[in-house]
Amino acid sequence: MSETLLSQKSTTAEAGDRTVDPALADASRALAARGTVLLTNDGTLPLAAGTRTALFGRIQKDWIAVGYGSGGDVNPPYVTNLLDSLRESGSVQVDEQLAARYEAWCAENPADPGEIWGAWPRHYPEMPLEDAAVNEAARRNDVAVVVIGRAAGEDRDAVLEPGSYYLTDEERGLLAQVTEAFERTVVVVDTGNLIDLAWLEEFSVDALVLAWAGGMEAGNAIADVLTGAVEPGGRLTATIARRYEDCPAAPNFGDAAVTNYAEDIFVGYRYFETFAQDAVLFPFGFGLGYTEFDLSPVDLTTSEGTIQLSVRVTNTGGRPGSEVVQAYVEVPGVALSQPARALAAYARTPELAPGESHELRLSVDWADIASYDDAGVTGHRSAFVLEPGTYRFHVGHDVRRTSEAGTAEVLELRVVEQLEEAAAVDPEHGFDRMVVRTGADGRPEVGYEPVPTRTESLRERILSRLPGAVAAPEGEQPSFQDVLDGSVDLETFIGSLTPRELADIAYGDVTMDSPLGAAGNAGAIGGVSAALRARGVIPAITTDGPSGIRIADYASLLPCGTALASAWDPAAVRELSALHGQEMLRKGSDILLGPGMNIHRDPLCGRNFEYFSEDPLVSGLTGAAQVAGIQSQGVAACPKHFACNNQEFERIWVDARVSERALREIYLRGFRIMVRESSPWTIMTSYNKINGVWGHYHYDLVTTILRGEWGFEGLVMTDWWMRMAQDPDFPALRDSAYRVRAGVDVLMPGSIEHSGDTKEDSVYESHRFPDGLTLGEMQRTARHVLTYLAAVHPQGHRMGRGERPED
Numbered sequence: 001m002s003e004t005l006l007s008q009k010s011t012t013a014e015a016g017d018r019t020v021d022p023a024l025a026d027a028s029r030a031l032a033a034r035g036t037v038l039l040t041n042d043g044t045l046p047l048a049a050g051t052r053t054a055l056f057g058r059i060q061k062d063w064i065a066v067g068y069g070s071g072g073d074v075n076p077p078y079v080t081n082l083l084d085s086l087r088e089s090g091s092v093q094v095d096e097q098l099a100a101r102y103e104a105w106c107a108e109n110p111a112d113p114g115e116i117w118g119a120w121p122r123h124y125p126e127m128p129l130e131d132a133a134v135n136e137a138a139r140r141n142d143v144a145v146v147v148i149g150r151a152a153g154e155d156r157d158a159v160l161e162p163g164s165y166y167l168t169d170e171e172r173g174l175l176a177q178v179t180e181a182f183e184r185t186v187v188v189v190d191t192g193n194l195i196d197l198a199w200l201e202e203f204s205v206d207a208l209v210l211a212w213a214g215g216m217e218a219g220n221a222i223a224d225v226l227t228g229a230v231e232p233g234g235r236l237t238a239t240i241a242r243r244y245e246d247c248p249a250a251p252n253f254g255d256a257a258v259t260n261y262a263e264d265i266f267v268g269y270r271y272f273e274t275f276a277q278d279a280v281l282f283p284f285g286f287g288l289g290y291t292e293f294d295l296s297p298v299d300l301t302t303s304e305g306t307i308q309l310s311v312r313v314t315n316t317g318g319r320p321g322s323e324v325v326q327a328y329v330e331v332p333g334v335a336l337s338q339p340a341r342a343l344a345a346y347a348r349t350p351e352l353a354p355g356e357s358h359e360l361r362l363s364v365d366w367a368d369i370a371s372y373d374d375a376g377v378t379g380h381r382s383a384f385v386l387e388p389g390t391y392r393f394h395v396g397h398d399v400r401r402t403s404e405a406g407t408a409e410v411l412e413l414r415v416v417e418q419l420e421e422a423a424a425v426d427p428e429h430g431f432d433r434m435v436v437r438t439g440a441d442g443r444p445e446v447g448y449e450p451v452p453t454r455t456e457s458l459r460e461r462i463l464s465r466l467p468g469a470v471a472a473p474e475g476e477q478p479s480f481q482d483v484l485d486g487s488v489d490l491e492t493f494i495g496s497l498t499p500r501e502l503a504d505i506a507y508g509d510v511t512m513d514s515p516l517g518a519a520g521n522a523g524a525i526g527g528v529s530a531a532l533r534a535r536g537v538i539p540a541i542t543t544d545g546p547s548g549i550r551i552a553d554y555a556s557l558l559p560c561g562t563a564l565a566s567a568w569d570p571a572a573v574r575e576l577s578a579l580h581g582q583e584m585l586r587k588g589s590d591i592l593l594g595p596g597m598n599i600h601r602d603p604l605c606g607r608n609f610e611y612f613s614e615d616p617l618v619s620g621l622t623g624a625a626q627v628a629g630i631q632s633q634g635v636a637a638c639p640k641h642f643a644c645n646n647q648e649f650e651r652i653w654v655d656a657r658v659s660e661r662a663l664r665e666i667y668l669r670g671f672r673i674m675v676r677e678s679s680p681w682t683i684m685t686s687y688n689k690i691n692g693v694w695g696h697y698h699y700d701l702v703t704t705i706l707r708g709e710w711g712f713e714g715l716v717m718t719d720w721w722m723r724m725a726q727d728p729d730f731p732a733l734r735d736s737a738y739r740v741r742a743g744v745d746v747l748m749p750g751s752i753e754h755s756g757d758t759k760e761d762s763v764y765e766s767h768r769f770p771d772g773l774t775l776g777e778m779q780r781t782a783r784h785v786l787t788y789l790a791a792v793h794p795q796g797h798r799m800g801r802g803e804r805p806e807d
């Protein structure tokens with residue numbers, strides 16, 4: 001097997017276990033190919049058997065398999081690269097003269113990401129080549145494949161500079177040389193995040209392949225795609241604009257302190273399809289295969305609760321393949337502004353032989369296409385409503401290439417769900433948000449209106465909903481093991497816990513790399529003190545995530561989030577994740593810190609590679625598949641970062657100011673779908689503020705919405721460490737007391753002593769204050785943690801290296 005060992009690891013496992021489950025490697029390879037998006041192709045791809053192929057660009061060897069940071073710091077036993085994988089395929093003839101030159105240069109100029117957190121390179125310098133060498137290669141070969149690579153990572157957004165969002169002069173020079181010398185040029189962009197592709201209109205490129213950072217099997221996967229062993233199955237999960245400046249969030253991205261989400265619900269294609277179709281280079285949902293499909297006829301039927309669409313899909317081309325059928329709804333804009341299209345359902349066919357047909361059925365719940373009225377303009381403030389009018393459904397291959405499938409009428413306004421104001425914009429921080437205005441020519445134009453702001457008192461809401469306390473049982477103290485074997489109920493056990501024990505449960509273990517679990521873990525939860533363990537409470541071990549288990553030992557590196565989502569194939573993601581869950585059991589991970597569920601609000605966000613899409617339905621269904629797969633093995637997933645972690649620059653300080661409508665329809669919706677479909681056992685809050693409140697103190701997000709409205713029953717943990725602060729509504733509370741009142745159960749990874757909490761204001765101390773935490777609130781936290789532990793029976797702690805040193 002071809003191998004390029006990664007050099008970027010902060011942890012290494014010289015003597016570790018390099019065994020990889022072959023089924024996991026195969027599934028990873030298949031999904032990396034299925035998520036690869038073919039953007040243009042004049043017939044050059046797939047490369048015919050025996051094609052003499054010259055590979056250009058250092059990334060052919062130094063393949064970028066993942067992004068940097070917590071999501072990338074996995075020790076994969078191997079990483080395949082395109083050069084070696086193409087050689088091993090035996091399908092094409094690789095130009096060895098040129099390959100030898102690249103191999104020697106790459107060895108002398110290693111692609112070293114360095115040791116400094118957050119300072120990762122965004123690209124690696126390219127090998128210079130004289131015109132003569134390129135011209136000679138053109139004489140020796142039939143086709144050129146140029147590979148361009150971009151890295152990205154946590155704590156570092158992309159920038160509008162060569163080597164980041166734009167090509168470097170060297171890369172442009174290489175493209176110019178090769179496309180002039182060769183008759184046929186294929187370009188492969190190996191990246192985690194979108195980059196500028198407008199250069200496509202300058203150079204004579206015959207096929208363009210977008211290869212998302214695809215994990216350890218990515219080289220093999222791309223070789224499979226180029227040689228036609230499998231088709232490129234990917235469809236874009238975010239629009240590619242011709243110019244960055246045309247992206248809807250561009251005027252409001254990357255500020256250190258405040259970001260107004262002024263584009264509101266008009267994120268990605270919702271903006272482009274409504275207002276700026278011409279600004280698009282490749283539309284949302286777009287991707288070519290190696291065959292063609294006809295979608296007809298499309299039939300639409302409605303019932304009280306759902307709209308059913310059925311479509312006959314026929315492979316009209318000459319090769320086998322599968323199609324992603326996408327259904328969009330055009331909601332009538334009455335009092336509420338509406339985007340021209342919103343994805344309502346999608347499905348992938350099985351692989352169809354040439355000439356074969358398949359009947360696909362898509363179902364859309366009326367409730368899922370309702371809109372949230374945060375201003376009361378429909379007469380129903382804080383409700384999901386269906387405004388009266390004609391709902392048009394468009395079915396097709398991408399957001400543009402659709403045909404009208406039929407319409408459904410709503411005769412009078414329907415309130416689908418009456419909710420309550422939650423997480424609204426602070427009245428002192430109002431801004432104008434985007435709405436649709438009708439232009440002089442009758443076409444939609446961008447307009448703005450003031451965003452609705454908060455009218456309710458959070459303090460009163462919290463006080464009126466304080467949880468009651470469970471009484472302490474009489475007699476002998478039960479053990480948590482009695483709960484596990486069913487002889488004592490959970491409430492009795494919770495009632496028996498002392499304030500000290502209840503407080504301990506609200507913190508993770510001392511630090512990352514807890515001695516209670518496998519070396520290199522991200523921290524422990526649950527039985528983190530000797531006293532708790534004496535009561536039978538077991539510790540559970542967390543590890544990053546999302547695309548591999550980040551421990552000191554070797555672990556598989558899987559396709560990044562964007563690659564998984566681009567497959568538009570939740571069933572395949574679930575299967576891969578179930579195999580991943582099995583590896584978690586083998587490696588001692590109880591909770592994988594992923595999937596990454598934030599929205600691709602802007603192409604410059606440094607962690608987009610960990611996230612799925614600009615669309616909440618794609619995010620929700622892909623995330624649900626990952627969670628369900630992992631949890632099918634009795635281990636847990638921890639979807640993150642709840643919510644609006646949409647930029648990395650100053651992520652721990654920035655305040656994301658966003659309307660309730662955009663929150664509920666875009667930024668929270670993926671989480672909601674995922675919670676509904678897969679019931680995750682844990683969730684991680686985000687570092688940033690959402691409308692003035694840090695994620696780890698956000699009562700409305702966590703308690704009002706996640707638990708109250710969606711019925712989430714698991715535990716909520718912070719992202720790693722938190723900002724210490726006083727509760728503005730309850731000045732007696734600070735830090736973790738403020739956090740526990742909000743319903744955020746566990747501060748990760750720090751224990752009471754090491755968390756940075758002010759000692760007097762810790763969870764334990766605060767319950768003794770007048771106006772401090774109530775016993776009921778502390779028990780609520782314990783209930784969430786213990787419910788998870790009782791349901792999942794974590795095993796990872798058995799891999800622990802010893803007991804946690806006690807104070």
Ligand code: BGC
Pocket residue numbers: 070522544545593640719720
């Ligand atoms: C990241 C999380 C990650 C955690 C633990 C944080 O910096 O934002 O996504 O899971 O670290 O490594």
